Amino acid sequence: MIEVKDGKNYRVISSNVTEFSDSVGYCEHKIPFFMEGLKAPPSQAVIRGSAMHEAAEAKEKEQFVFEPITAAELADMTRNVEFAREDISTRLMFPIKTQDKPIMVILFGRADKIYRMDETLVVEEDKFPASLDRYEGRFEPFAGQKLQALAYLNSRFADGQEQGPDKWFDINHSKKEWVIRIMDREKNEPFRIYKGVQNEEAEQFLYSSIERFAYLVLGIVPREHHNTMSKCRPCGYKDKCEFRL
Ligand code: SF4
Structure with a gap:
């Protein structure tokens, strides 16, 4: 949920x-739904993706x-x-x-x-899309996917179990490097692996997107339409959205 205080x-x-990356990287008209706290019904792709995330987590624990x-x-950068x-x-x-x-x-x-390898902080995200077709000739991830990974990469961290203001660490x-693995759900193996080092351009992309997000949420700038019918088709808010194409 997006909240303003x-x-x-x-x-x-x-x-x-x-919700930040989905708003700025996919469709700005999702912002009012996120501000209302309206959850879109999960698609089959999301349900299957969650199950596969859980399976990967359980396998690693085993x-x-x-x-x-x-x-x-x-603090010791030389330690992986x-x-x-x-x-x-x-x-x-x-x-x-x-x-x-x-x-x-x-x-x-x-x-x-998240891991640190050879002094490089790495955030790795796995995606389990319903169809691999749109990744066939793609040489870079979609904007929202990259924004999501960059946001994690530039965060502070806390152990999942910890509570309290002192829990955050660097x-x-x-x-810094991000890795986005587009997984083949049938074979449960990567179909595409996108990687990038955080450079000035990536940093600028992240921070200008956060700024735009803030202005959109506060209504300081108007939302822009992506004008792409294929984005509305799988959108979970399409039945409620007056801007649906
Ligand atoms: S239906 Fe289309 S315009 Fe509306 S929120 Fe979804 S993607 Fe955006």
């Missing part, structure tokens, strides 16, 4: 990462035992570290200056997989 020093917008990682180990699948919460806080009260955007979520690194 008028805090003492900031107007605070909080949202989960997927095969590996993850020891708790100490603060000293997190890996967190259990789906066990890490993320929080990205991004302040935006305005002529009035500043805005604070808080994006929270849970990444599929993972020292010298560079």
Whole structure:
């Protein structure tokens, strides 16, 4: 859900990462539904994808035992570290200056997989699309998928079980990389693997998207239509949406 609160020093917008990336990376007209807290009925692809995520998590638990990682180990970039699948919460806080009260955007979520390898912080996301056709000739992920991975990559982290304001920690690194695996659901193996190092362009893409998201949520700029019929067809809000094509 996307929420707006008028805090003492900031107007605070909080949202989960997927609703942020789905709004700016897929369709801006989803924002009012997310602000109302309306959940779209899950598609078969989403149901199947969740089941496959759970299966991957269970398989990893069967095969590996993850020891708790100490603060000293997190600080030591030369150590490779890996967190259990789906066990890490993320929080990205991004302040935006305005002529009035500043805005604070808080994006929270849970990444599929996070690890540090050879001083590189890596966020890995698995997608289980209903059809692989649209990935056939694609050499990069869709904008929303990239935004989601970048948001996790630029967050602070917390152990899935931890509660409280002191739970957030950083993972020292010298560079950042995202990996998006498009999985073949029948074979349960990657069909495409997209990878990227976080550079200035990626950073600019993330932060300008967060800024646009904040302005859209607050109604400072109007929402734009993607004008793509094939995006409306699988949309879970199509029965309620006046902008449906
Ligand atoms: S039906 Fe189309 S315009 Fe409406 S929210 Fe869905 S994708 Fe956006």
